[in-house]
Amino acid sequence: MNQTFMVLVAGGHHTCYAHAICEEMAASAKARGTGIAKRSTEYVVQKMFEGKAVIALTTQGEWAGFCYIESWSHGQYVANSGLIVAPQFRKSGLAKQIKQHIFELSRKLYPDAKIFGLTTGLAVMKINSDLGYEPVTYSELTQDDAFWAGCKSCVNYDILMSKDRKNCLCTAMLYDPKDHYTPEETATNFKRKAKVYERLLNIKKSRFSKLFIKKARVLKSIIW
Numbered sequence: 001m002n003q004t005f006m007v008l009v010a011g012g013h014h015t016c017y018a019h020a021i022c023e024e025m026a027a028s029a030k031a032r033g034t035g036i037a038k039r040s041t042e043y044v045v046q047k048m049f050e051g052k053a054v055i056a057l058t059t060q061g062e063w064a065g066f067c068y069i070e071s072w073s074h075g076q077y078v079a080n081s082g083l084i085v086a087p088q089f090r091k092s093g094l095a096k097q098i099k100q101h102i103f104e105l106s107r108k109l110y111p112d113a114k115i116f117g118l119t120t121g122l123a124v125m126k127i128n129s130d131l132g133y134e135p136v137t138y139s140e141l142t143q144d145d146a147f148w149a150g151c152k153s154c155v156n157y158d159i160l161m162s163k164d165r166k167n168c169l170c171t172a173m174l175y176d177p178k179d180h181y182t183p184e185e186t187a188t189n190f191k192r193k194a195k196v197y198e199r200l201l202n203i204k205k206s207r208f209s210k211l212f213i214k215k216a217r218v219l220k221s222i223i224w
Helices: 012-032 041-050 094-109 122-131 145-149 157-162 183-205 212-223
Strands: 005-009 053-058 063-072 077-085 114-119 134-136 171-175
Touching: 005 063, 005 094, 012 041, 012 063, 012 077, 041 053, 041 063, 053 094, 063 094, 063 145, 077 094, 094 114, 094 122, 114 122, 122 171, 122 183, 171 183
Parallel strands: 077 114
Antiparallel strands: 005 053, 053 063, 063 077, 114 171, 134 171
16 A cells, blocks of 8 residues: 555644544454453543644545553553554554654653553564564553553453453563663564464463463563
């Protein structure tokens, strides 16, 4: 697809797109049976007014993608959440552009914060690795109850709670500004271990079979 997009910090003049964005978030999560926790139109509008969101538009003014920032533990942790690309613009490289912009905005607004994300997709893992994120255990994420409460609308919330918030179908990834590999190193590592990551994601998607813990430990031991 040879399509040009404008990727910019969302503002109050973009609130007209908020409802459509939320509808697509919900539809995408339902289609995959996992993923994005539900967010209200009002919540997305708030993020736009705060300057804590990135939106992608076509040159004709059609919304094409979106992502927003959440902060936790008094700004010590930042999550780039709700990444969504409109169906007609998927597989165009737009998701990577949006992730790059929201990462840069996060670093600008919260220069000392650890930036983390949860994903069930190998493609998003690759994008995160290109930015310098590393796969981590849930224990390295914020323990702020408000963050985990945001997962209640996800279909896999019962799985998360049954594992005492230590495991779920999502893979956790983290960028620590004070202690991290270079993007070149994390990208190379992902390329080398892509098949391992894919197997680990598939194991998780099997709804935490009895062999999950044993297999996950073996795979994790060879990732880093």
